[in-house]
Amino acid sequence: MKGENGIFLDVGANVGMATFAAAVMGFKVLAFEPVFENLQKICEGIYFNRVGELVEVYEAAASDHNGNITFHKLVGRLDNSAVSATGAKLAFKSNEEIEVQVKTIPLDEVIQETERVLLIKIDVQGWEYHVLKGASKLLSRKKGEAPYLIYEEDERLLQASNSSAKEIREFLHSVGYNHCTQHGTDAHCTKTD
Secondary structure, three states, X not given: OOOOOOEEEEEOOXXXXXXXXXXXXXXXXXXXXXXXXXXXXXXXXXXXXXXXXXXXXXXXXXXXXXXXXXXXXEOOEEEEEEOOHXXXXXXXXXXXXXXXXXXXXXXXXXXXXXXXXXXXXXXXXXXXXXXXXXXXXHHOOOOOOOOEEEEEOOHHHHHHOOOOHHHHHHHHHHOXXXXXXXXXXXXXXXXOO
């Protein structure tokens, strides 16, 4: 995709590793991250990488509705926060958890119909189905205009958020994503003829 004009959506940006990789290649990036401590790291990275003109940060959890939601953070761990308390603790059972209210926003309310989105990366600890539902207009674009999609498909995390890989695949099929391949716990999806 290098050399193409378009936007990279980093949903569950964490501390911005994917955000900065895309930005230093010249892509415009919209990064969605609800955890304050992670946002601080992203802002530092924007400054140190000198990519302020390319990165737009949203202090929100992408979802299928506008509003607020309870989010579970593990004390001392910034990499495993989740909407589901069970999902947050799956990898680190001994950490203390705190609940915070975070803003939610659907991707369809952020992305204009005229904006070209090249790639969506979603890593949100089991909340992937809700993010995808909130991007249904974007994902319904025709082949050639629809973004390439990479999302975490970890069945344990999905079930902790009351969804499943099957439910996600059925939704993606309904909007024309008929070709998905598994790469570890990540799924890569494109539209086919």
